[in-house]
Amino acid sequence: MKVFLIVVYILTIFAFLTIGSLMLIVSLHVLSMEDALVKLEQLYDSAWQSTRLGFAGVAFIFLGLVFAKVLIKLTRPSDDVMLFGKWGYINLSLKAIENLSRKTFRKFEFLRVVNVKTSSTGNQVKVDVNITVSITENIAALLQVAQKELGEKLERMLGEQIEVSLSINIINISEQLKKNEVVLNH
Numbered sequence: 001m002k003v004f005l006i007v008v009y010i011l012t013i014f015a016f017l018t019i020g021s022l023m024l025i026v027s028l029h030v031l032s033m034e035d036a037l038v039k040l041e042q043l044y045d046s047a048w049q050s051t052r053l054g055f056a057g058v059a060f061i062f063l064g065l066v067f068a069k070v071l072i073k074l075t076r077p078s079d080d081v082m083l084f085g086k087w088g089y090i091n092l093s094l095k096a097i098e099n100l101s102r103k104t105f106r107k108f109e110f111l112r113v114v115n116v117k118t119s120s121t122g123n124q125v126k127v128d129v130n131i132t133v134s135i136t137e138n139i140a141a142l143l144q145v146a147q148k149e150l151g152e153k154l155e156r157m158l159g160e161q162i163e164v165s166l167s168i169n170i171i172n173i174s175e176q177l178k179k180n181e182v183v184l185n186h
Contacts, residue, residue, distance in 0.1 A: 014061065081120040083162050092158070094118040100157060101129055104150045110135045111146060114171060124163040127154070132172040143168055 025031050043049050083090050098116040105113045115130040129150075133139055147168050154164045 081125075083120070083125070083158065084123055090158075094120065097125065097127060097154065097157070100153055101127060101150060104153055105129070105131065105146060108142070108146050110142065112174070123161070124165060125154070125158065126165040127167070129166075129168045130171045131168060132174050133170050134174050139170070143170075 022036065026033050026036065043053060080091055080093055083092060097118045101116045101118075102113050105111050110133060112132040112134070113129060114132055117128040117130075119126045127150075135142070147166060151164065151166055154166070158164065
């Protein structure tokens, strides 16, 4: 039954496209309605012309589908990935993972996210976060808390079947951030 409905929908779409194209041709005065009707009568009179036009129509339909597929691929964001989790296949933007990482680290005053790189291979997501730190005491413990929180959020977002590799790299220890915090505390 589903195949029949799909065929009906496709033929309906082509019928509306054909009628719309004919209306545009007539409205632009490329062809008058009387000439179009005469051509249709000639087409119905000759089996050879009708067959030839049918094959040309199938070729145009095929080309239209190819162009539509190319257009859909070109407009789809390139950072989307397909992952298989407990909910089935999910289409996910790597930008969403990067935004979640930035948002998670934003609440830690001592950390500033400099760069987030996300990549995907198969059913594994790799997140590399480069940060600048403004304190020097207990960095390891604080980074563990931040990494655990980000890991939990990513697991909730992606599901348990998707393997997440998370690495946090300290690229700078900034005295400037310390000075800003001291000024804000006074």
